Amino acid sequence: MKKLISIFLMMVLLTGVLAGCANQNTTPTSTQKPDAVSSASLATDEAKLVKAASKDGAWIIILKNDMTTTKEIVIEGEFTKPNPTDAAKIVPAGRKLALYNQDDKRNVTARYTLTAPKLTVKSIDTKIQSGTFVGDVYVEALGFNLVDAKVQGNIYYKSEELKAAFTMDAKSSVTGVQEVKK
16 A cells, blocks of 8 residues: 555656646746645736635745735645655645745745735635735635734634634734634
8 A cells, every 4th residue: 555655646746747847938936845745836926826826726825025916815725745754644735825935944034915805715724924914814724824924904714613723823913803704
């Protein structure tokens, strides 16, 4: 069984590498290491941001500057990865909205602000990291969290369970209300 999973993971990685090589118009612009499941989605404009957040995006959405959009952003789609303690098991990878840049030692070198009227979180274990989101967040999936991030707006949860599952570290903050809103 382990051999079969290893072969499957190798095929997934090879497919990702070949797909990346097939696009001759792409120039790498990030020094971040790609995820084993898929590479990052760089959001450099409104259209790329909306696509990156969709189920067709990658597990990580990276902003490279401050951005304002009039469109609702919906983070959806489920990505998986091998369990770090047991590679034979596959676990959810979660989604990450990276509102920062970093150096080769993973030190945050710049923080960005994303402004949108609404951000809806439909992916399990989604996190916003190291920047500021201005607008309201609507949480419809378990495990939403903030890491070194600010939400300048409200966070609305679809259920008490989702609200109870929310976490944020000591560096994070929310300026608005946090409540259940169905």
